[in-house]
Amino acid sequence: MNILKSIYKSKSLYAMLGISMAYFLFKSFQYLIIGSYVPILFIAFMVILIYWSFTVTRTTHYRILKFWAILVIFWAIARFGVWLMFKIDVTLTESHIREQFGIVPHVVSILMLCIGIGILRQIKKPAGNNV
Amino acid sequence: MHKSLIPILFSLIFLNTGEEPPLKLIDEQKKIIAELSGHSKLENGKTISSRSTKEERQLTREYLSNLIASTGLKPQVQEYKLPNVNPLVDLLFEPFAGANVYTILPSTNQSDDYIVFGAHFDTERNCPGAIDNATGIAIGYGLIEKLIDVKERNVNVILVFFDQEEEDLIGSQAFAKKLKKEKFKILSVHTMDTMGWDRDEDSAIELELPTNYLKDIYIKTGKRLGIPIYTTKVNSTDHHSFRELGFNATGLTDELVNGDYAPYKDTAKDTYETVNFNYVASCTELVYEVAKTLIEQ
Ligand SMILES: [Zn+2]
Numbered sequence: 409m410n411i412l413k414s415i416y417k418s419k420s421l422y423a424m425l426g427i428s429m430a431y432f433l434f435k436s437f438q439y440l441i442i443g444s445y446v447p448i449l450f451i452a453f454m455v456i457l458i459y460w461s462f463t464v465t466r467t468t469h470y471r472i473l474k475f476w477a478i479l480v481i482f483w484a485i486a487r488f489g490v491w492l493m494f495k496i497d498v499t500l501t502e503s504h505i506r507e508q509f510g511i512v513p514h515v516v517s518i519l520m521l522c523i524g525i526g527i528l529r530q531i532k533k534p535a536g537n538n539v
Numbered sequence: 540m541h542k543s544l545i546p547i548l549f550s551l552i553f554l555n556t557g558e559e560p561p562l563k564l565i566d567e568q569k570k571i572i573a574e575l576s577g578h579s580k581l582e583n584g585k586t587i588s589s590r591s592t593k594e595e596r597q598l599t600r601e602y603l604s605n606l607i608a609s610t611g612l613k614p615q616v617q618e619y620k621l622p623n624v625n626p627l628v629d630l631l632f633e634p635f636a637g638a639n640v641y642t643i644l645p646s647t648n649q650s651d652d653y654i655v656f657g658a659h660f661d662t663e664r665n666c667p668g669a670i671d672n673a674t675g676i677a678i679g680y681g682l683i684e685k686l687i688d689v690k691e692r693n694v695n696v697i698l699v700f701f702d703q704e705e706e707d708l709i710g711s712q713a714f715a716k717k718l719k720k721e722k723f724k725i726l727s728v729h730t731m732d733t734m735g736w737d738r739d740e741d742s743a744i745e746l747e748l749p750t751n752y753l754k755d756i757y758i759k760t761g762k763r764l765g766i767p768i769y770t771t772k773v774n775s776t777d778h779h780s781f782r783e784l785g786f787n788a789t790g791l792t793d794e795l796v797n798g799d800y801a802p803y804k805d806t807a808k809d810t811y812e813t814v815n816f817n818y819v820a821s822c823t824e825l826v827y828e829v830a831k832t833l834i835e836q
Contacts, residue, residue: 444622444629486631501663503591504706508632 411462414469421530424523425473428480429455431520454479470531477531481524484517564684565820568677571606572735572819575599575660575676576669578811590662596637596702599660603640603676603700610683612642619713635709637702644686644696646834654833655697655718655728656682656826657711659704659777663805669814670793670801674735674822676700681823686830694726694834701777704732705805711777715784727753727833728788730777731826736793736801737818743767744822745797747790748774748782757789760828766821771796791826793818 415422429451436447454476461472491509494500562570573579577588581602590599604614618638623629640660646652658675662668683698701710711730718725734744746757746768754770761768773795774782781788793800803809 439622439629439634442620442622442634444626444634446626447629450630483631490631502706503664504635504637504703505628505632506664507593 414462418530421473421527424526424530425458425476428476428520428523428527429458431516473527473531477524477527479524480520480527484521484524487513487517564681564823565816567684568681568819568823569816571677571680572669572673572814573811574602575673576667576809576811578667578669588667589665590660590668591664591666591705596661600638600640600702603660606680607640607642607683607698610642610680610687612644612683612687615641615643617641617714617717619710619717621709621713624707635703635706637710637713639699639701639710639714641697641699641714642683644683644692644698646692646695647690648693650694652693652724652726653695653697654726654830655699655781656731656830657697657699657701657714657728657777658731659701659710661701661703661705661710662809663705665807666805667807667810669809669811670735671733671804671809672704672731674733674814674819675731677819678731678734678823678826681819682826682830685823685827686834689831689834692834693836696830696834701730704777708777708780711780712783715780715786718786719784725786728778728781728786729753729791729826729829730781730788731791731822732776733792733795733801733804734822735814735816735819737799737815739799740815740817741767741799742818742821743769743794743797743799744825745769745771745773745792745794747771747776747778747792749789750787753787753789756829756832757825760825760832764821764825764828766825769794769797791822 432451436451439447457472458476461469490505494506494509500506570579574581575587575590577586580586585598587595587599587602589595600616604616607614616638621635623632623634656679658679659672660676662671679698679700683696686692686696699714701714703709704711742765744766746754749757749770757768773790776790778788778790801809803813
């Protein structure tokens with residue numbers, strides 16, 4: 409598979425992939441600066457995996473994109489879940505997590521949820537429309 | 540001059556200038572605990588009802604900076620960001636963000652050595668935190684006020700008020716890291732937490748995980764002042780962060796293990812009215828005498 413050709417043929421799919429990966433890359437660099445390596449290891453693994461998937465069959469490539477989309481959806485749902493948990497149990501003490509549920513974090517969660525669903529829908533389209 | 544005339548003259552001077560006579564240390568400490576726990580309004584009209592949210596902690600930091608400045612020392616703020624305790628949480632949420640407030644009382648004789656005294660200023664949500672830990676702050680303030688008057692100081696003293704103790708000792712971790720990174724020569728670290736409850740009125744304190752060196756000094760000083768000192772192995776407060784990085788650290792608290800401890804800690808009932816101010820005064824005296832011994836060595 410030619411990477412540029414693939415991207416050119418289904419711009420919206422790869423735009424969504426790009427935005428979601430860029431967001432997590434940015435977050436992991438923030439963490440790297442303060443000494444936490446787990447986020448960067450995770451995202452680096454995903455970048456390598458997705459890059460590699462361009463070199464194999466389209467089916468495998470789409471499977472890996474599907475895996476990424478599901479992770480992104482889970483990520484958004486987990487954040488909503490924790491928010492709900494804090495809403496229901498007002499005695500939970502983790503103030504610094506509780507304070508992360510302002511408007512902007514919710515917008516980010518919704519955006520990521522949409523991106524995850526968007527990627528899934530794009531790769532379900534008939535092959536001819538995408539690649 | 541006739542002796543009975545002196546107080547009259549004294550009060551006349553203050554009447555004439557319109558100034559209030561200076562508060563005694565214990566009254567200053569009462570005022571600090573009252574203001575930190577929302578019992579009294581601040582001079583700017585605001586109230587610190589709790590010290591948990593971002594805004595409340597920022598307001599508290601401003602208050603503490605002014606408090607330090609009132610002693611003539613320079614308040615400093617250490618802002619930090621630290622990862623979550625569980626790295627998986629890092630994938631979902633933002634890191635811890637906060638700031639410690641501290642000051643340095645320089646030695647009078649040239650020295651590169653430092654002793655650290657610290658107390659956390661944050662509380663759990665919706666808790667006034669009068670005993671936990673406005674008392675620790677008031678004792679730290681009393682200590683520095685008294686140390687300023689010591690003429691011969693052979694060691695520098697750092698007084699630090701930690702942020703986010705209630706959330707995995709984050710503030711003290713950040714401060715311990717800073718001291719280590721900047722290669723401060725730290726002789727000892729003493730953290731004070733929850734020192735305002737003494738139902739049996741024996742003035743006793745518990746010393747958490749001291750080295751023999753610190754234990755000896757505290758016990759000797761306690762004997763001299765009539766304050767029983769019990770040692771325990773409790774490590775769930777700020778001194779733990781320093782011990783983790785190899786510092787000679789200990790914690791001071793009320794009789795947590797012995798059973799004479801603040802019962803309303805981390806609740807909305809941890810109010811000004813429950814504070815035993817005689818105990819705050821005797822703890823201040825103890826910490827001061829220990830500090831004096833350490834800085835005169
Ligand atoms: Zn405490």
